[in-house]
Amino acid sequence: MTTISRHDIPTLTGAPLLGHFAAFRARRLALFETLSHAGDVVWFWVGPYRILFLNDPSLIREALSQHGSRLERMGRTNTYLRPFLGEGLLTSSGETHRSERRAIGPHLSPVSIGRLGASIVSLTEQRVRGWEHGATIDLAQELTTLTLEVIGAALFGTTLSAAWGTLCAAFTHLEEYVTGGVNALLPLPPEWPLPANQRMRRVAAEFDRALTELLSAARQLPPDSGALAPILQQQLPPQLLRDELATLLFAGHETTASALTWTLALLDQHPAIAHELRLEVDQVLRRRAVTVADLPSLPFLDRVLKESIRLYPPVYVIVGGNGFSQGIIGAL
């Protein structure tokens, strides 16, 4: 286990009082680029918040795996996520979080997700078929819709079209709402009767209705359908079930959409890598559809994806990570 003295950690010089607020808000990628050259562990400030930037893979692994149980889910992002995600795996802490892990974790193993390979491929093929050659598309939007369909199929074992439009709209709104809250210098409490909060409550109510609809549809499906079926059989309290479904749908599509978008953007910027990847894929698949069993034969693809999420991690800020920081530097 690594312990670094906090006196040995440099602080990136920023503006008085505001620190790096302006860059965090308007030039976040550039700020992280600067931080990445400032050392393996660096402090920076965003208004009143002091943030520990970890830039070393082994320290990041240690923080997430060894100090994960010390995670306190608090802070700004959580405040803004809670109206949508409730107390699911991503927003709960302590014993509540541990018991949710025991109930949900075993049903999200790579093996259970791997069984869904064929439906993931078919959903991808359907979406890509809609892209016209030479046309301009909003790739991030297309991939967000695709990954939402994929996580839906993974959870329910089938594509459920009912309520899907409401879900997509609610997630877009959730993202804007959380980003707005995180970017504000002085965020106003979600309870205040402001127009943005009132709109959030209306969208959250529609989101709730869509989740209820999906849960009742899921109960009619065969017991061996998707990853949700064994979770449904555990008789979890209805509110918790709703929160976990919202969390899995959210956590399971934003991340993968971001990873895929950055990967394709990077491949576009690095044609030689794209060429090598195409050679590997053509050689292994010979124009047939990919299966989960092919993945070990595609090591270059694996490296491309890992490099892409190393350069542009879909989850780059852990809120309420004081426990991680204490684990790494002993004390704050």
Ligand code: HEM
């Ligand atoms: C490239 C893809 C992904 C990346 C980079 C990623 C990254 C992460 C990270 C860093 C965390 C820890 C965040 C925190 O504790 O605040 C996390 C948590 C979580 N992720 Fe993912 N994730 C990905 C895909 C997925 C998918 C596909 C699912 C859905 C099945 C998922 C479900 C979750 C859940 C439920 C949690 C909370 C786990 C817990 O605290 O017990 N993630 N993810």
